[in-house]
Amino acid sequence: MKYLKQLAVILGITLIGEWLNYLLPFPVPAGVYGLFLMLLLLCCGILRLEQVEGAGNLFLDIMSIMFVPSAVGLMDSYRQIQSVLIPVVCISVISTIVVMIATGKAAEFMITRQDKSRKENQQS
Template structure:
């Protein structure tokens, strides 16, 4: 199967559509969720369902990944502009960060242990959850 090359503009349009949809969905949700998080979830769902193919967003995604540290500069500047807020609520902010980090570690460890138990019980393979490029390319091709 021939791999199609998608232009920067085509990839940018796909990302723009996902961003617009995510902003709309984020406004509809009853709880405040950042539209960027909604966008990542929508992109993940679109990739898993095949609505968007990896080749359609891979080039721009790789380019953005290379400059991700530069994209955090505005956040750092905002943090410097909020030093008075940090001075007032610094201890509470550190506490929330610690609790959130511990919760994330706990949930990640628990889900990893659960996946290992299920895998050892042969109820599923990890490849069932994450389709690889090779399995997508060789769906009808069985090799031993």
């Protein structure tokens, strides 16, 4: 009955997430409300990792396949996007490179600064 309990906990949190999505006016997906709720419960110690990890890891393991059905919808919406295909692909490529460099450089700058101030603190 290990997985039954884990499924009940995960789907119970999902249900509360769905309810929050319905109740609150923000454009936040139900799953994200649930993610926060589960993280909060784990941090508070109300929920232990062993109580969700087994079924949770199964979900995370098969996660990639869950994107396929929606993307297959492309066979119906292909004509709709045909005219913007080139700009959409260009934007995807350029912005990916921009984001990668921006994140990496900003993080590296912060790490170097942090290391410097730590060294200075040790010297003084």
